[in-house]
Amino acid sequence: xxxxxxxxxxxxxxxxxxxxxxxxxxxxxxxxxxxxxxxxxxxxxxxxxxxxxxxxxxxxxxxxxxxxxxxxxxxxxxxxxxxxxxxxxxxxxxxxxxxxxxxxxxxxxxxxxxxxxxxxxxxxxxxxxxxxxxxxxxxxxxxxxxxxxxxxxxxxxxxxxxxxxxxxxxxxxxxxxxxxxxxxxxxxxxxxxxxxxxxxxxxxxxxxxxxxxxxxxxxxxxxxxxxxxxxxxxxxxxxxxxxxxxxxxxxxxxxxxxxxxxxxxxxxxxxxxxxxxxxxxxxxxxxxxxxxxxxxxxxxxxxxxxxxxxxxxxxxxxxxxxxxxxxxxxxxxxxxxxxxxxxxxxxxxxxxxxxxxxxxxxxxxxxxxxxxxxxxxxxxxxxxxxxxxxxxx
Amino acid sequence: xxxxxxxxxxxxxxxxxxxxxxxxxxxxxxxxxxxxxxxxxxxxxxxxxxxxxxxxxxxxxxxxxxxxxxxxxxxxxxxxxxxxxxxxxxxxxxxxxxxxxxxxxxxxxxxxxxxxxxxxxxxxxxxxxxxxxxxxxxxxxxxxxxxxxxxxxxxxxxxxxxxxxxxxxxxxxxxxxxxxxxxxxxxxxxxxxxxxxxxxxxxxxxxxxxxxxxxxxxxxxxxxxxxxxxxxxxxxxxxxxxxxxxxxxxxxxxxxxxxxxxxxxxxxxxxxxxxxxxxxxxxxxxxxxxxxxxxxxxxxxxxxxxxxxxxxxxxxxxxxxxxxxxxxxxxxxxxxxxxxxxxxxxxxxxxxxxxxxxxxxxxxxxxxxxxxxxxxxxxxxxxxxxxxxxxxxxxxxxxxxxxxxxxxxxxxxxxxxxxxxxxxxxxxxxxxxxxxxxxxxxxxxxxxxxxxxxxxxxxxxxxxxxxxxxxxxxxxxxxxxxxxxxxxxxxxxxxxxxxxxxxxxxxxxxxxxx
Numbered sequence: 001x002x003x004x005x006x007x008x009x010x011x012x013x014x015x016x017x018x019x020x021x022x023x024x025x026x027x028x029x030x031x032x033x034x035x036x037x038x039x040x041x042x043x044x045x046x047x048x049x050x051x052x053x054x055x056x057x058x059x060x061x062x063x064x065x066x067x068x069x070x071x072x073x074x075x076x077x078x079x080x081x082x083x084x085x086x087x088x089x090x091x092x093x094x095x096x097x098x099x100x101x102x103x104x105x106x107x108x109x110x111x112x113x114x115x116x117x118x119x120x121x122x123x124x125x126x127x128x129x130x131x132x133x134x135x136x137x138x139x140x141x142x143x144x145x146x147x148x149x150x151x152x153x154x155x156x157x158x159x160x161x162x163x164x165x166x167x168x169x170x171x172x173x174x175x176x177x178x179x180x181x182x183x184x185x186x187x188x189x190x191x192x193x194x195x196x197x198x199x200x201x202x203x204x205x206x207x208x209x210x211x212x213x214x215x216x217x218x219x220x221x222x223x224x225x226x227x228x229x230x231x232x233x234x235x236x237x238x239x240x241x242x243x244x245x246x247x248x249x250x251x252x253x254x255x256x257x258x259x260x261x262x263x264x265x266x267x268x269x270x271x272x273x274x275x276x277x278x279x280x281x282x283x284x285x286x287x288x289x290x291x292x293x294x295x296x297x298x299x300x301x302x303x304x305x306x307x308x309x310x311x312x313x314x315x316x317x318x319x320x321x322x323x324x325x326x327x328x329x330x331x332x333x334x335x336x337x338x339x340x341x342x343x344x345x346x347x348x349x350x351x352x353x354x355x356x357x358x359x360x361x362x363x364x365x366x367x368x369x370x371x372x373x374x375x376x377x378x379x380x381x382x383x384x385x386x387x388x389x390x391x392x393x
Numbered sequence: 394x395x396x397x398x399x400x401x402x403x404x405x406x407x408x409x410x411x412x413x414x415x416x417x418x419x420x421x422x423x424x425x426x427x428x429x430x431x432x433x434x435x436x437x438x439x440x441x442x443x444x445x446x447x448x449x450x451x452x453x454x455x456x457x458x459x460x461x462x463x464x465x466x467x468x469x470x471x472x473x474x475x476x477x478x479x480x481x482x483x484x485x486x487x488x489x490x491x492x493x494x495x496x497x498x499x500x501x502x503x504x505x506x507x508x509x510x511x512x513x514x515x516x517x518x519x520x521x522x523x524x525x526x527x528x529x530x531x532x533x534x535x536x537x538x539x540x541x542x543x544x545x546x547x548x549x550x551x552x553x554x555x556x557x558x559x560x561x562x563x564x565x566x567x568x569x570x571x572x573x574x575x576x577x578x579x580x581x582x583x584x585x586x587x588x589x590x591x592x593x594x595x596x597x598x599x600x601x602x603x604x605x606x607x608x609x610x611x612x613x614x615x616x617x618x619x620x621x622x623x624x625x626x627x628x629x630x631x632x633x634x635x636x637x638x639x640x641x642x643x644x645x646x647x648x649x650x651x652x653x654x655x656x657x658x659x660x661x662x663x664x665x666x667x668x669x670x671x672x673x674x675x676x677x678x679x680x681x682x683x684x685x686x687x688x689x690x691x692x693x694x695x696x697x698x699x700x701x702x703x704x705x706x707x708x709x710x711x712x713x714x715x716x717x718x719x720x721x722x723x724x725x726x727x728x729x730x731x732x733x734x735x736x737x738x739x740x741x742x743x744x745x746x747x748x749x750x751x752x753x754x755x756x757x758x759x760x761x762x763x764x765x766x767x768x769x770x771x772x773x774x775x776x777x778x779x780x781x782x783x784x785x786x787x788x789x790x791x792x793x794x795x796x797x798x799x800x801x802x803x804x805x806x807x808x809x810x811x812x813x814x815x816x817x818x819x820x821x822x823x824x825x826x827x828x829x830x831x832x833x834x835x836x837x838x839x840x841x842x843x844x845x846x847x848x849x850x851x852x853x854x855x856x857x858x859x860x861x862x863x864x865x866x867x868x869x870x871x872x873x874x875x876x877x878x879x880x881x882x883x884x885x886x887x888x889x890x891x892x893x894x895x896x897x898x899x900x901x902x903x904x905x906x907x
Contacts, residue, residue, distance in 0.1 A: 201775060204775060206775045206778065206779065258771055258772050258774065259767070259770050259771050259772060260763045260764075260767050260770045260771075260772060261770060262772075263756070263760075263763060263772060266749075266752065266756075267749055267752075267756075267760055270749030270750070270751050270752050271745075271746075271748065271749040271750070273745060273746045274745075274746055274747055274748055274749055274760075275749070275760070276707070276728065277704075277707060277728060277738065277740060277746055277747070278728075278732075278760045278761040278814070279705075279727075279728040279729040279731070279732045279761055280760075281727075281729070333751075337749070337751055337752070338751060
């Protein structure tokens with residue numbers, strides 16, 4: 001009885017992860033049966049990561065905005081274009097110091113976020129309006145900076161920070177062994193940490209989950225990590241951007257789950273009046289969420305110009321929709337208060353796999369869009385229904 | 394036998410677990426103003442909701458007769474077709490539409506796909522003249538005050554060809570002149586033959602305009618008085634309204650009253666939206682350590698507003714007055730500073746303002762004092778779980794685990810979670826606003842026990858409640874609040890419901906009414 005409940009709960013909690021895995025399997029079957037290679041080809045996995053880095057970065061920021069009460073930021077695509085244009089001007093046209101340029105770009109993102117956050121949080125202009133205005137404004141400024149032209153190419157000493165691989169060598173054997181070692185080290189750190197946490201918990205007399213479940217979790221995750229790293233090792237190694245993504249994802253997961261300001265985000269989205277009466281400065285919370293979104297947009301812009309090796313006027317188009325979509329696919333509530341970074345990342349990967357898989361299958365670009373629309377709806381419907389069913393039983 | 398316009402026979406209505414009305418009979422004669430009075434929660438509004446079809450015919454027992462013919466109302470529309478129109482205490486107007494659009498909402502002039510705006514506005518203007526409202530019918534509702542909005546509601550009722558107008562506490566949010574104007578308007582309509590039912594607990598108003606008064610208490614009709622047979626005696630009405638005995642529903646406490654912990658002097662606060670309206674005026678009160686002090690008063694007396702304005706100015710504007718905690722004057726401009734000064738406000742609206750329903754008991758418990766479970770802004774999840782368990786075990790919250798969503802709990806247990814949140818914040822002074830609203834008797838008893846325990850620990854408690862028996866039952870001292878002012882103070886041992894009611898009635902500003 002207890003056990004079956006546990007399985008049901010697991011399904012309920014991870015329904016989107018299950019959808020993602022099923023989709024990956026489906027594509028793998030379709031791709032390999034039509035003789036177009038494999039979704040899990042080493043080069044493709046590497047590609048998938050660098051292609052979707054921007055979604056993961058933006059979704060992390062967007063989730064914070066959504067948590068405060070279903071508020072979204074429509075301006076991120078334009079901010080990406082603007083900061084990209086700025087990076088192009090500073091690094092390529094003016095030959096400024098790269099580190100200084102990066103710092104200026106990040107500060108610009110912060111300033112834009114703070115500007116929008118001020119109107120949203122302290123003047124209480126609806127976020128939809130404020131960021132719609134931002135979407136037009138920042139795109140316009142980007143076009144002004146670029147004068148309608150594309151800036152390229154970026155110097156290698158810039159792109160290597162975002163778009164290269166580690167270890168930096170041509171030797172396949174070295175690459176594979178180093179990558180695998182990194183993968184094993186990650187698994188060991190993760191495994192030991194989990195067991196150590198469990199041990200200290202037990203020592204302090206807190207309840208812990210059964211050892212078998214903990215071990216199973218560690219083993220499953222380790223297998224996944226090792227598979228991905230062995231694939232990366234057979235290509236060019238660990239993409240530098242993966243390290244950046246890991247820092248962002250882990251950092252924001254920790255922030256939302258374990259810190260006081262993170263808790264304030266959830267409290268505000270769950271019931272703003274109650275949060276206020278509990279002494280939480282909800283204006284500050286909202287201001288922070290949007291300022292942070294501006295900052296992460298700048299990070300995504302820096303990654304984007306490195307990947308495309310150019311700063312284009314059309315850069316970042318529809319990025320906001322990818323980020324918002326990822327959060328909602330990942331189970332964030334449209335009313336705020338619920339959602340996790342992990343969920344948003346799963347949503348981002350889901351969208352990435354969908355794009356990537358259909359491209360490999362050679363599906364017409366117009367069809368791709370239509371299919372994407374239907375699949376996204378179907379995935380969320382499945383998620384919502386599976387949660388409902390478990391609740392009623 | 395004279396013909397009755399309206400008759401309600403043997404009405405019984407039960408809500409899950411509560412019997413709201415029991416075998417109620419009400420007779421309304423044509424052309425009279427019939428007042429229904431009773432304490433909060435006596436069943437007045439429920440009765441009127443039945444009459445106006447808000448509660449459909451199948452959800453209660455009993456009969457409604459209009460002109461001697463039995464009627465069954467399934468929707469509000471059906472009762473309106475019989476000329477029965479209700480104006481609720483909370484006005485049902487759309488702020489951004491014009492007066493005329495509001496008046497004919499759901500009753501649009503012209504045809505479905507072509508509204509006749511000329512007719513709409515000219516009829517609206519006629520009706521506005523009838524109720525004596527000098528405003529263009531093209532003014533938006535948000536631009537006129539509550540008093541005028543009340544008149545718009547009446548004009549809206551007139552547009553529906555009303556025969557019986559039901560007004561639920563129409564003067565609750567009006568000032569004296571507006572209230573007087575409204576009552577005189579009802580008298581005018583009476584002369585033209587309209588029948589009104591007025592729900593109120595302002596006895597001076599009731600005796601001013603009513604022909605007959607029906608008193609309801611605990612869902613039963615106690616008596617009906619007739620102006621032609623007797624003069625209305627307010628004492629008699631009060632006695633009928635409150636006349637129940639307090640049995641042993643309250644746990645005993647050994648009061649050990651210490652030095653003064655909270656002192657409020659000349660506290661005045663203004664309404665946050667309406668210019669010049671005072672929600673509380675020149676309030677002076679004191680709280681001692683270990684003391685439970687009650688604030689009694691009717692709904693709308695300004696109790697919540699007063700408590701919230703104390704709690705870090707979370708309500709009201711232009712708040713003035715002195716606040717001393719343990720003898721030292723403090724300025725509490727934010728809720729955070731109020732919490733740091735060991736004040737807690739437990740809201741009356743636990744779902745709207747108190748709890749985050751979609752979150753766990755644990756997360757709700759720790760929300761007001763996350764510092765206690767975190768270091769350098771990082772939460773210790775194990776510690777959080779431990780303390781949440783401890784507090785909720787102390788209050789005996791019934792739940793499978795503290796990780797359960799608050800949503801799934803009963804009202805009484807939700808209230809305990811709300812209390813546990815504020816107890817966890819370790820206040821010295823607790824402002825409890827209607828802590829027993831909407832929970833059953835057993836849970837109430839447990840809440841009283843918690844209050845006693847807190848008082849014995851030396852905390853000061855300000856206990857706000859609409860239910861006089863419980864104020865009498867657990868308070869050491871009672872302040873009576875009416876229309877934002879303190880109109881009486883008495884030791885719990887000397888207080889009685891009659892005394893409190895008398896304080897309220899005698900001090901109502903409306904006393905200048907004849």
